[in-house]
Amino acid sequence: MIEEQTLVSALQSEEQKEAAFRELVSQYKERLYWHIRKIVLDHDDTDDVLQNTFIKIFRNIDSFKGDSKLYTWMYRIATNEAITFINKRAKRAQITSEEIKENAIKKLESDVYFEGSAIQLKLQKAIHTLPERQQLIFNMKYFDDITYEELSEVLETSVGGLKSSYHIAVKKITAFLKADETI
Structure with a gap:
């Protein structure tokens, strides 16, 4: 596991960015997956939100200033992406975000990934x-x-x-x- 500051420096370096990003995904994907999963509940939806989260992290890593820890910055992005996902789904279905969550709970009962x-x-x-x-x-x-x-x-x-x-x-x-x- 690479130290956070070293990882951030590598992520902000054009020569090292891709390799560093693979390391970042390896280190944080499980933690972020479960964080997002607790918000959206569904496995497939979680995978979609996680992918969007990592895309946003990759695109915005140069704006990370180090004022907070890297993972708290990433958690903020993941949280916002998950909430945005729920709100967009609710708007598309013309129902409230609470109804989306109720449906997700019902779906969780039959989810093969929920153990x-x-x-x-x-x-x-x-x-x-x-x-x-x-x-x-x-x-x-x-x-x-x-x-x-x-x-x-x-x-x-x-x-x-x-x-x-x-x-x-x-x-x-x-x-x-x-x-x-x-x-």
Whole structure:
């Protein structure tokens, strides 16, 4: 694994850009895949969004200034691409983004790539009852174990606001799970 600063320098060098980009994809594709998957839920859609994310990273790497960590910059791009994907799909289908997410949850139940148990499916349903921002915060903090400081860079908001949103999200998810006696 190449150190981040060395990788960024290579990515911004015309001679080394392609090889460095292959390394970047190798290092980050799985993390970004699962981050995006938690937002869009569907495997095929996730692959499409991931591809668009890497295209955008490749095209914009020269504008990366190093003010944040490389992966927080990439997470911001992946997050925005996933949200844009959901919103575009909703607009095309002339339904709300919430309806898109409800349909995705229903589809998840029969998804051959979803290997979770009934409890994990119930957790995904609970998460998707949250407002979009709380979903992002919860997923990134709980599943990706991103620090509040890093989350603050990715979502461009205050640490205090993130802590509050995460706490509220946890309460809502807990209430949702307790309301169902089948668990």
